[in-house]
Amino acid sequence: MRAESVPIIQTLKAREAALSTANQDIDAAKHLILSMLMHRKILVPISILPAESLARIFHFAVFSESMQPCFPTLKLSCVYFTHVCRRWRQVALNDPTLWTHFSDAPQNKEWIAERLSRARTWRVVAS
Numbered sequence: 001m002r003a004e005s006v007p008i009i010q011t012l013k014a015r016e017a018a019l020s021t022a023n024q025d026i027d028a029a030k031h032l033i034l035s036m037l038m039h040r041k042i043l044v045p046i047s048i049l050p051a052e053s054l055a056r057i058f059h060f061a062v063f064s065e066s067m068q069p070c071f072p073t074l075k076l077s078c079v080y081f082t083h084v085c086r087r088w089r090q091v092a093l094n095d096p097t098l099w100t101h102f103s104d105a106p107q108n109k110e111w112i113a114e115r116l117s118r119a120r121t122w123r124v125v126a127s
Contacts (some may be wrong), residue, residue, distance in 0.1 A: 041085070054088070055095045062098060096120040 009015045041047055046054075058081050081098075082089040092098055099118035 047087070051091045051094070054091045055098070058092060058095070058098060093118060 009018055049057075061081075081092040096119050099115045
């Protein structure tokens with residue numbers, strides 16, 4: 001809708017009602033777009049991987065020493081996987097073994113406590 005074609009609303013109540021309607025339309029459009037994005041994600045090939053396979057890939061990326069000769073500066077952390085999407089976050093958080101190894105980098109008390117919480121009953125190993 002072009003600005004010059006918008007009728008001038010004279011009363012405060014009419015403006016508030018029009019604004020409320022516009023906000024509802026915007027919210028409905030946002031909801032539709034989010035729904036479409038979620039459906040699109042399902043079509044991406046990695047989305048069909050079972051959670052167990054995805055967790056195995058995470059383990060390989062985090063714990064594999066065979067990657068070090070190829071990428072000597074690469075030090076992947078399981079945290080990175082939790083920032084990709086909701087599904088990856090859930091898979092990573094549901095695998096306590098991803099959280100059992102600590103690097104020698106300095107860590108604050110809150111982060112150590114969080115990792116221990118995520119590791120749950122698994123034996124924690126300092127690396």
